[in-house]
Amino acid sequence: MTPVAQSSAQAEKIILGVDPGTNMMGYGILRIQSRKAEMVALGVIDMRKYSDQYLKLGHIYERITGIIDSYLPDEMAIEAPFFDKNVQSMLKLGRAQGVAIAAATQRQVPITEYAPMKIKMAITGIGSASKEQVADMLRRILHLNKEDMGKFLDATDALAAAYCHFLQIGRPETGKKYSSWKDFVNKNKERQSTLTTGIAAK
Secondary structure, three states: OOHHHHHHHOOOEEEEEEEOOOOEEEEEEEEEEOOEEEEEEEEEEEOOOOOOHHHHHHHHHHHHHHHHHHHOOOEEEEEOOOOOOOHHHHHHHHHHHHHHHHHHHHOOOOEEEEOHHHHHHHHHOOOOOOHHHHHHHHHHHOOOOHHHHOOOHHHHHHHHHHHHHHHHOOOOOOOEEEOOHHHHHHOOHHHHHHHHHHHHHO
16 A cells, blocks of 8 residues: 555545434444444434424534534535424424534535434345334444434434445446535425525524
């Protein structure tokens, strides 16, 4: 390996993982160095005290922006909203995800979106794995103590998104990639009403 290639292999990369939610949004930070992943932080953005949906969106934007400014991630991995029979729940979740993406693109952080099943498959090998199974496998993979995992599975889901992205780095067609807010909107025309509302709430 040449000195340049060796330096590139050892270059540090920070990945921010986000698990969108309307009452609790998880985030996890991974540091990648020499092809090894290390957890830096994980936690949740708690919005349960806000009854107004638009205040929640504003809080998401502020907190995601603050997290990005604190940890300076090179990339963000975000879980795609799951399909639910409750249209209102899907709409709210889509808005929350859109605002998180808007915050990242405003800070020029490249984003990759992963389906929930793909994340579960990457971590556990089972697409239908439970949140608890994902958390336990992450704990083993990253050699963490149980107390390091926190009490919210939203946070470990976010860390799982970040680790899934780490596993997929360098592979083609890993998920939907977005380089800007306009790029996100253009690639998600079927979610136009949700995205428009998300822009309005920014």
